[in-house]
Amino acid sequence: MTTVHDRGGWPTDEPIDREEHEWADWERQTRSLIGVLDAKGIMNVDQMRRGIESMDTAEYESAAYFERWSASMETVLVEQGVLTTEEIDERTQALRDRWGYTG
Amino acid sequence: MSNHEGEFYDTGWRPKNDVHRDEDGRPHDHPGLQEDTSLGVRAARALAMHELLVEKGVIGPSDVDEDIAARGNVVPGNGAALVAKAWVAPEFKATLLAHPKQTIAEAGFVPEHNADIIVLENTSDVQYMVVCTLCSCYPGRLLGPPPDWYKSLEYRSRAVREPRKIMSEFGLELAEDVEVRVVDSNSELRFFVIPLRPPGTEGWSEDELANLVTRDSMIGVSAALTPDAVNA
Amino acid sequence: MPAFSAGDRVRVRDETPRHHHRTPQYVKARRGRVVEFIGAYLNSETRAHGGDGLPRVPMYRVEFDMTELWSEYTASATDKVWIDLYEHWIEHDRGTGD
Missing domain, CATH: 3.90.330.10 (Nitrile hydratase alpha /Thiocyanate hydrolase gamma)
Known part of the structure; x- marks a missing residue:
């Protein structure tokens, strides 16, 4: 059995795309947020990896890199009772209202 | 397969640099942001978690910015x-x-x-x-x-x-x-x-x-x- | 006292535990050689599930011939993969059969 993150040797003819994207601020924030949580002993990098590995296959494969981090952070923080899914839902909606983005 | 990154990035949405903040780090409403209308749900949820963690005192209001600054100078x-x-x-x-x-x-x-x-x-x-x-x-x-x-x-x-x-x-x-x-x-x-x-x-x-x-x-x-x- | 030394022939355990682990599928059940014992490290398999990672586990750098990993590998007979594995993932390779 192979899980979605365990990519070594998977057959693919896809070339390696060497174009670099410019980091969005939310990506820097997400990377650093997880770094802060790690430094404070709230969520270690192994938990972060495990959370990524538990993602749904389709989402793992289509998600951008830091979207995986976000998904994992949510998994671990909810599991540990630091945050609840409901309050994340509510706050996400509040941000939507406050800043007027869609997506 | 590709990362589909072009669809997610460069939305023009700039929470850190463009959003005015209260003393506790919470962003004010900002009229300019009304023009920016797309952000992936995982991105939005990460920002929501950040706010909640600051409000609950799990992390400090400037912790993330300080970490960003600390990493900023690392280059090959x-x-x-x-x-x-x-x-x-x-x-x-x-x-x-x-x-x-x-x-x-x-x-x-x-x-x-x-x-x-x-x-x-x-x-x-x-x-x-x-x-x-x-x-x-x-x-x-x-x-x-x-x-x-x-x-x-x-x-x-x-x-x-x-x-x-x-x-x-x-x-x-x-x-x-x-x-x-x-x-x-x-x-x-x-x-x-x-x-x-x-x-x-x-x-x-x-x-x-x-x-x-x-x-x-x-x-x-x-x-x-x-x-x-x-x-x- | 590490259980393996440089040069030991080893086989990677063919297991897929449900918990987080850092032994990739493509080396499982494959035969390799210990390059060196590199120290005892926190156990990421327990840390990933909220543990403290103790006790530390001996880690070994193990090399695999590409031809052992990929039957179609023809680029060069001496090419290899190196990977660091926890002691509980490897066993002495004493036989030629499975």
Whole structure:
């Protein structure tokens, strides 16, 4: 059995795309947020990896890199009772209202 | 497959730089943001979690910004300086290979945070190439963030199976009698490679040599630049 | 006292525990050689599930011939993969059969 993150040797003819994207601020924030949580002993990098590995296959494969981090952070923080899914839902909606983005 | 990154990035939405903040770090409404209307749901949820964690006092209001600032200056040039010094000073190279963490710290750089760091030396007989098939382990405290391609599913899939083809795509045609060692990173260790010193660089200064050391050559997918390449 | 030394022939355990682990599928059940014992490290398999990672586990750098991993690998007979594995993932390779 192979899980979605365990990519070594998977057959693919896809070339390696060497174009670099410019980091969005939310990506820097997400990377650093997880770094802060790690430094404070709230969520270690192994938990972060495990959370990524538990993602749904389709989402793992289509998600951008830091979207995986976000998904994992949510998994671990909810599991540990630091945050609840409901309050994340509510706050996400509040941000939507406050800043007027869609997506 | 591609990362579909073009669909998610460069939304023009700039919470950190463009949003006015209260003293506790909460953003005010900002009229300019009304024009920016797309942000992936995972991105939005990360920002929501950030706000909640600050409000609950789990983290401090400026912790994230401070971390961003602290990481901001890490560039591949840090590694290049170490490589150049290793090329000109055999004793330094021996120490770097034998006691990497301590030597990197003594040279004024941050070795790694959550892991040990291992330095590997490419020679005329052996070419190391680093990958992390399971995630994206990379000596980011020393070299800066990994390139997007290093984190891509394509590189993670192909590196352990067809390294020479990848090197060829990156411009390095290796002789068959050079032994390729693909190093698949473990979570507890980070690897960086001292590339082969290019011929025609005898007598060059460390600064001049460091200009030849590319990020990709320290991952091992390509060689250091040649003098011709920089003078062209 | 590490159970393996440089040069030992080893085989990677062919197991897929449900918990987080850092032994990739492509080396499972494959035969390799210990390059060196590299120290005892926190156990990421327990840390990933909220543990403290103790006791530390001996880790070994193990090399695999590409031809052992990929039957179609023809680029060079001496090409290899190096990977660091926890002691509980490897066993002495005493036979030629499975």
